Amino acid sequence: MAKVPFLDLKSLNAPFMDSLKEAAASVVESGWYIRGHFCECFEQAFAEYCGVKHAVGVGNGLDALTLMLRASMELGRLHEGDEVLVPSNTFIATVLAVSAAGLKPVLVEPAENSYDMDPKRIKESCGARTRAILMVHLYGRLCAVDEICEFANSRGLLVFEDSAQAHGARLRDGRCAGSFGSAAAFSFYPTKNLGAFGDAGMVLTNDADVANMVRTLGNYGSERKYVNKLKGVNSRLDEMQAALLLAKLPHLDESNERRQEIAARYCSEIKNPNVLLPEIPQSPSEHVWHVFVIRLKSEDARNEMQKYLTAHGIETLIHYPIPPHLQEAYAHEFSGEYPIAETMAKTVLSIPMSPVMTDDEVSEVIGTINDF
Structure with a gap:
């Protein structure tokens, strides 16, 4: 595990x-x-x-x-x-x-900062x-x-x-x-x-x-x-x-508050210049951080970061690796170009986010990302 x-x-x-x-x-x-x-x-x-x-x-x-x-x-x-x-x-x-x-x-297309x-x-x-x-x-x-x-x-x-x-x-x-x-x-x-x-x-x-x-x-x-x-x-x-x-x-708000605490630490303590952090909303109560998604500056950098975190015992996922217009199910439906969605799919990485994460686990994630 x-x-x-x-x-x-x-x-x-x-x-x-x-x-x-x-x-x-x-x-x-x-x-x-x-x-x-x-x-x-x-x-x-x-x-x-x-x-x-x-x-x-x-x-x-x-x-x-x-x-x-x-x-x-x-x-x-x-x-x-x-x-x-x-x-x-x-x-x-x-x-x-x-x-x-x-x-x-x-x-x-999405706004790149949000x-x-x-x-x-x-x-x-x-x-x-x-x-x-x-x-x-x-x-x-x-x-x-x-x-x-x-x-x-x-x-x-x-x-x-x-x-x-x-x-x-x-x-x-x-x-x-x-x-x-x-x-x-x-x-x-x-x-x-x-x-x-x-x-x-x-x-x-x-x-x-x-x-x-x-x-x-x-x-x-x-x-x-x-x-x-x-x-x-x-x-x-x-x-x-x-x-x-x-x-x-009845426990949802408390759970979301813990997610916000973890997100605040991620946003303030992750200092790796290769990592693009999500934009912080004016009020942290706006965002419930279902997943915490960072971006790297290239697909190669994202893949290397994921390998590095895996090697150090930190699980990650990609939300989402293939945008809808590139899925086989929609191969002939969309004729436009969607470069922002495609770039995001190649560079996003979801790091651990859970209301039961310990402070030590959060520190481990932050420290490992900063060491990359």
Whole structure:
């Protein structure tokens, strides 16, 4: 085992073991395992935590993204072939969801200092068929939500959020990821800041019609058993995952605060001139550091840094090595050039970030990077 693992899920969940066991036992004893009491309680609790009116639990984060877009289409707010602006450097799920809903993804390059969709490039990416912007709070950092939403309102565009990495990220005024657009999608994949013990997802919205449509689509297109008004899918948050997530939710803010402490040390103590650190937001509460991503000045330097850290017992990952437009699945879909996304894919490196990292482990990472 590495001296400093990238993420140790067993250690991360260990402090909550008693409450997790109690929650699991309660589900088993209830005899009800799909869309029951625990799902309702978690939906309500997470909606309140994020400051929105409605939450619908679904099977996973990709389903959450797809279903919130499909719901808007069923309600006549989007139509097949409409264009949706998405970041060029996002995880493939963002783009897959747009395609799966029958919409056309249009890639927008990120700002190099933040990794997030560049508001300055959104205007030039809009076309006659552009109908929506899908913001991605990449790596747990809120993107320029006010600027993007203001532009969208001026053009009559819908705004959606991919909040899969941003559980608890807030602006200084308290507004939370998941509360800015027409709807927002969350993933509770086990590695997330609020992680389940398998796949799980959720759609948040202040629009009751969107919430009802997502719930219907995720239940085979059925509002009433055996009566299918739409061509839906099976995507429902099960009771076990809901109960376990409900047990962990009260600890999310404390967990995020520890991530912020570690990030602050990284940003102030990593001094290697070959390393480009992420831009620090004005308020550290804005960013929940799902992953901490550094950049090197070249692909060779990134690869050498990764080898060096591995040799010294420090695990790293690359988020993400291939941008969407270079994936084989989209080989013939995007005709533009996306040099910033490609450069980022070649030079980014994610270093250990976990709320259960010790101060000594953080020091080990910093010291080893500085020694490279």
